[in-house]
Amino acid sequence: MSDPTRAEICAVAIAEAFRGDGELLVSTFGTTPSVGGRLARLTFEPDLFMTDGVAAGAESVIPVSGKSSEEPVLGAWMPFRLFFDNVVWTGRRHVMMMASQIDRYGNQNFACIGPHEKPKAQLLGMRGAPGNTIYHRTSYFVPAHTDKVFVDRVDVVSGVGYDRAAALSKENSRFHHIHRVVSNLGVFDFETSDHRMRLVSVHPGVRVEDVVSGTQFELAHDADVPETRLPTPEELHLIRDVLDPEGWINREVRE
């Protein structure tokens, strides 16, 4: 079996972000997060609940391409409205969203670049980010880590970070939890005294300096930053033969 690619290492780091979630609905955006979530479910988090991306719970795991010789096994009806009524607003969810910009406290932007009145680049809009971050656990994935993404100040706050949550009342922020950020360079959390972003591990082949120079703000990190763990042979088999035979993740995360 050939050495793991950077994308495969990211997929495993993403799976690890869902470790301990138990029976939560895991929503993923982007190809690598979708592989990572399904990988967690096929290995150490078998109770995760996922959807078919349309309007139902998926009770079988199919490749991210959607190409499968077997009909997907659908469970509960899960139309868009029930996402709010039954899942988001009850808190039984862990979402991994993308971030066009993210700052040291985990404030995230995918709404627009530039001033909101007349943006330089309109992106997705607020989408569900304000609600997701205030109602349940949230993580982020950044496939190309640069200092244009890891910024001092995001142009618009769509996903709420720790400093903003701290400025709210205890009742308001009681479900707020930014769990992990996974980029193509490393894994990050907010387990510092004031919830500033911390570099938890660098992916094999990445130096701490590379991450620091690709980040506008000062990153917390220990003197010795460990390497992100490698996929096990079983995980590599699941990624390559079951979840992503087309290797789509290697187009999202470059070497």
Next chain:
Amino acid sequence: MDKRTTEREVVAELRDGMTIGIGGWGSRRKPMSLVREILRSDLKQLTVVTYGGPDAGLLCKAGKVDKLIYGFVSLDSIPLEPHFRQARQAGGFRAAELDEGMLQWGLRAAAHHLPFLPIRAGLGSDVLSVNPELKMVRSPYEDGEELIAMPAIELDVALIHVNRADAIGNGQILGPDPYFDDLYCMAAKKRFMSCEKVIPTSEFAKHGPVRTVSINRLMVDGVIEAPGGAHFTECLPDYPRDEDFQREYASTAKDPEAWEAFKARYLDVSEGDYQEAVKTR
């Protein structure tokens, strides 16, 4: 009772400055034949409320929109709606951008004649700074929590598209997701429902169980038979999204000449000619 009408008669009832809610979601089951009829009209200064897809892109591009109330605008298989982006970046309309859940809550408040509904979504985010008219409300109970008071989004008109309807205004949604169509109708003064086919009431049962007839006639003032009326958005199980057409639509955003050609061929023509042009392309 017979509520059947036409796109033309519906749009003749609309006025400049009205607030119009458009059902469906993203590039899915949008009442596109009604949107196309608005594009053919002189209507302007509209406030449009939508889980946005090409409806938002087309109306913003055409300069029909004074204010867009939305959580996102997307073509699904093309995540960013290029015509909407262009109009946004040109500052062509006021953008009331909300969390997706807030939009539902605003429609629900209007549907139930409530001035607002409390919601936690939006707290701490820039939803509050880009929508300065949003106000807070404090729980009168012991917890005393302060929440956002999402105001009712009252609509003058709701436009939705469903699979089957009868002439008296019951609507049957056969696809997997009813989205928020019922809320749009209940939040509006005038409600118009286009459908793939008008059938006798007695035939609903042939197509699906009674719960698929989720739009009741109390919610609907006018029924428009519009086969292909959701094109190029999906209208399952009748048809999937026309991805080729959608790609063509999206690609015209960066090329004014291509846009003019698209417009001449598909928008500056009658609905019948549109459907014909789609078939023969």
